[in-house]
Amino acid sequence: MDWDDTDLDTDHEAELTGAELTHLQRLTDADADGDERAVEAALRPRTLDEVIGQVRVRDQLGLVLEAARRRGRAPDHVLLSGPPGLGKTTLAMIIAGEMSTPLRLTSGPAITHAGDLAAILSGLNDGDVLFVDEIHRMSRPAEEMLYMAMEDFRVDVVIGKGPGATAIPLEIPPFTLVGATTRAGLLPGPLRDRFGFTAHLEFYEPHELDQIVHRSAGLLGVHLTAEGSSEIASRSRGTPRIANRLLRRVRDYAQVRADGVLTLPVAQAALEMFEVDESGLDRLDRAVLDVLCRRFGGGPVGVSTLAVAVGEERETVEEVAEPFLVRTGLLARTPRGRVATPAAWQHLGLTPPLVPTVDSTLFDDA
Numbered sequence: 001m002d003w004d005d006t007d008l009d010t011d012h013e014a015e016l017t018g019a020e021l022t023h024l025q026r027l028t029d030a031d032a033d034g035d036e037r038a039v040e041a042a043l044r045p046r047t048l049d050e051v052i053g054q055v056r057v058r059d060q061l062g063l064v065l066e067a068a069r070r071r072g073r074a075p076d077h078v079l080l081s082g083p084p085g086l087g088k089t090t091l092a093m094i095i096a097g098e099m100s101t102p103l104r105l106t107s108g109p110a111i112t113h114a115g116d117l118a119a120i121l122s123g124l125n126d127g128d129v130l131f132v133d134e135i136h137r138m139s140r141p142a143e144e145m146l147y148m149a150m151e152d153f154r155v156d157v158v159i160g161k162g163p164g165a166t167a168i169p170l171e172i173p174p175f176t177l178v179g180a181t182t183r184a185g186l187l188p189g190p191l192r193d194r195f196g197f198t199a200h201l202e203f204y205e206p207h208e209l210d211q212i213v214h215r216s217a218g219l220l221g222v223h224l225t226a227e228g229s230s231e232i233a234s235r236s237r238g239t240p241r242i243a244n245r246l247l248r249r250v251r252d253y254a255q256v257r258a259d260g261v262l263t264l265p266v267a268q269a270a271l272e273m274f275e276v277d278e279s280g281l282d283r284l285d286r287a288v289l290d291v292l293c294r295r296f297g298g299g300p301v302g303v304s305t306l307a308v309a310v311g312e313e314r315e316t317v318e319e320v321a322e323p324f325l326v327r328t329g330l331l332a333r334t335p336r337g338r339v340a341t342p343a344a345w346q347h348l349g350l351t352p353p354l355v356p357t358v359d360s361t362l363f364d365d366a
């Protein structure tokens with residue numbers, strides 16, 4: 001998971017109070033520009049009204065939160081799933097903000113023992129929102145403790161081992177768990193079922209990314225033309241985080257190599273320099289396709305082999321590159337491995353082998 005552009009280190013538990021959330025000022029001054037992570041944080045929408053796209057999720061979540069507010073109760077637990085950079089953390093912050101409660105942050109990999117979770121849960125106050133990023137990576141004992149905490153707002157803390165072990169019940173104030181995952185399918189059924197509201201975030205349409213780029217440019221005080229904005233949007237792979245990142249790189253280019261205005265030619269030149277092509281493929285995407293076609297004759301090849309060949313973690317290939325490549329019809333996941341489609345060969349300017357390696361009957365997910 002890419003935390004480079006966020007303001008939060010979720011390897012450690014963190015808490016943002018309402019006051020601190022408000023303290024995440026919109027950036028207009030030059031000092032703040034130097035801190036990329038602060039910039040990214042400042043670009044986050046802070047209310048549901050500010051969220052662009054994800055209309056269905058926004059409406060459903062708005063209703064859930066409004067109903068909870070009227071009842072004066074903590075909202076039901078929320079599960080947010082979808083590829084990285086689509087706004088899961090942003091929505092978790094918005095949920096806390098809309099409920100005017102503090103947000104406690106942690107992540108699945110940081111909860112290695114049930115005791116880690118017990119410590120977090122025992123520190124919660126009535127109505128707090130607990131955000132667990134990458135919830136599918138939590139340890140099994142912690143997961144089981146979480147079932148009980150979500151349902152009964154209590155946990156049993158086991159002290160000692162073997163026959164002498166004793167379970168001490170611990171009451172937990174009502175809280176809202178917001179779980180985020182890029183792999184909803186990996187969540188055990190009992191955990192998934194305990195979320196009262198599940199939202200799957202979809203990739204954004206180019207016109208929505210265009211609005212996001214305009215909004216971010218406004219917050220950053222950057223001048224950009226309509227053509228410059230839509231060029232950035234169209235190369236952003238349906239992902240707001242990427243749109244914001246590309247905007248910042250184009251802004252760098254415009255400041256150093258042009259007159260500061262983000263026009264179409266400036267955007268094109270900048271994105272070429274940063275190796276983001278017209279279809280939005282970046283170095284990793286192209287490396288995956290390149291290895292697949294040139295080294296493995298178009299596949300099928302296992303994702304682990306593919307990952308080793310491009311020098312990345314399997315998860316990075318699976319969660320960062322593949323969703324976009326599959327979505328754009330350049331790569332297929334088959335039971336026998338990954339396969340380059342004819343469009344992939346074409347994209348690389350290569351001629352596909354005479355005997356097609358792609359068997360359309362295999363186009364089920366591996």
Ligand SMILES: Nc1ncnc2c1ncn2[C@@H]1O[C@H](COP(=O)(O)OP(=O)(O)OP(=O)(O)O)[C@@H](O)[C@H]1O
Binds near residue numbers: 090240
């Ligand atoms: N709907 C949206 N409208 C405007 N900007 C958005 C929206 N969703 C996300 N963003 C922007 O994209 C950035 C990435 O969002 P966020 O960190 O919430 O994604 P994420 O799904 O939690 O990613 P990851 O799973 O990698 O942590 C945010 O900083 C925010 O500026």
